[in-house]
Amino acid sequence: MISARNQLPGTIKSITLGAVMAEVVMDVGGAEVVAAITRNSVEAMGLKEGDSVQAVVKATEVMVQK
Amino acid sequence: MISARNQLPGTIKSITLGAVMAEVVMDVGGAEVVAAITRNSVEAMGLKEGDSVQAVVKATEVMVQK
Amino acid sequence: MISARNQLPGTIKSITLGAVMAEVVMDVGGAEVVAAITRNSVEAMGLKEGDSVQAVVKATEVMVQK
Amino acid sequence: MISARNQLPGTIKSITLGAVMAEVVMDVGGAEVVAAITRNSVEAMGLKEGDSVQAVVKATEVMVQK
Amino acid sequence: MISARNQLPGTIKSITLGAVMAEVVMDVGGAEVVAAITRNSVEAMGLKEGDSVQAVVKATEVMVQK
Amino acid sequence: MISARNQLPGTIKSITLGAVMAEVVMDVGGAEVVAAITRNSVEAMGLKEGDSVQAVVKATEVMVQK
Structure with a gap:
């Protein structure tokens, strides 16, 4: 169990690999959520x-827009 | 328009105010999303x-768990 | 309106594109401010x-050095 | 020397202390920059x-808005 | 399994609770590591x-100092 | 002196350079700590x-897992 408050279930739609970083696009309940993580991960x-x-x-990483 | 890739529409369910920080709980498509922002915001x-x-x-703030 | 407390007006001086990430260098009141955002943004x-x-x-992302 | 690319000189205008966190408001070249750091710091x-x-x-913590 | 690359085993030395945030001090191999997470976590x-x-x-949250 | 609470001494084991980002792997007291910083840094x-x-x-960037 990790202290991070937001854990949204989804499915990976696409992965783009760079030399160091990777972009992982997920479908989360119909919305698109994008993660930039290391390629090694x-x-x-x-x-x-x-x-x-x-x-x-x-x-602490979530902002609110209105 | 802001470069942040993730912008999920929702509704505020509750707000807890501290002296400096505040916790904003949102309903995002049935899931709970929590933001820790400043009370002044x-x-x-x-x-x-x-x-x-x-x-x-x-x-860059999104991780992937599997 | 977004909850992020710091919104500094500036001008883009240069952009370097990688496969996944990009570096955007801005002039903010004579100082250089660098953002690492996704190439897709x-x-x-x-x-x-x-x-x-x-x-x-x-x-929450700002530190103080003295 | 630290790898953080953005190091903007300024002056502390005000500090608000909570139990755990503190808000430090700085004047940076006439603009206001706000940091949320721990009270212990x-x-x-x-x-x-x-x-x-x-x-x-x-x-990696800087976004671009246009 | 989470994509976060740094997962350091340790022991909780102390916890300070605020209204919204909490400070958790850990002993990690003799060094002190401090986390600011929500009180609710x-x-x-x-x-x-x-x-x-x-x-x-x-x-992406780790800096290098030399 | 910087307000960041966690400053762990170590040694660089390897560096991988991308076009924009770089991955720096450090040995910190026998554990591996990975930083994703800009290549320019x-x-x-x-x-x-x-x-x-x-x-x-x-x-504020440290989570707790149990």
Whole structure:
């Protein structure tokens, strides 16, 4: 169990690999959620399109727009 | 328009105010999303329960869990 | 209106594109401010040198050095 | 020397202390920059109004708005 | 399994609770590591002094100082 | 002196350079700590394998896992 307050279930739609970073696009309840993580994380976790995952975000990283 | 890739529409369910920080709980498509922002932001924006808002998160702040 | 407390007006001086990330260097009142955002954000927003923009930073991301 | 790309010189205008967090408002070249740091950092550094400081931000935490 | 690259095993030394935030001080291999998380996370996880935990940090949040 | 609460001494084990970002792997007391910083920071600081450095993390970026 991790202290991050936001853990949204979704599915990986696409992954773009750079030399150091990777962009992982997820479908979360019909909305698109994008994560920029290291390429090494993608490879260590064996992430691929179609995987069931959670998008996880610490509460201090969330802003509110109105 | 802001570069943050994640902008999820939702509704404010509750706000807890501390001396410096505030916790804003939103309903985003049935899921709960929590933001820890400054109390001054809550007051400057006049945020209150029931407001239609967006939860905004920079892609570099999103992790993937599997 | 977004809850991020810091919104500094400036001008884009240069943009470097990687496969996933991009570095955007801005002139903010004579000082240089650097943002690392996704390449896709740069393209979606059509950012280019000379654009008038704001550098936006959440208060929880700012440190103080003395 | 720290890798954070953004180090903006300024002066502390006000400090608000909570139980855990503190809000430090700085004047940076005439603009207001706000940091939310721990109260313990404020006390360990002896920060007070009028101090000459730098607002430090990692490039991955900066967004661009247009 | 979470994509965050840094997961350091440690023990909770102390917890300070504010209205919204909490400070959790951990001993990680003899060094002190401090986390500022929401009070609600501390309570939901039942964190207390002496607990064996991991300090988790996304690689994009780590700076290098020399 | 910087307000970031976590400053862990270590040694650089490897550096991977991308077009915009770089991954710096450090040995911190026998544990591996990974930083994703800009390539320009690596070059401006002249970072290289074997350098004695500190991994620096703001407390608001640390999560707790149990």
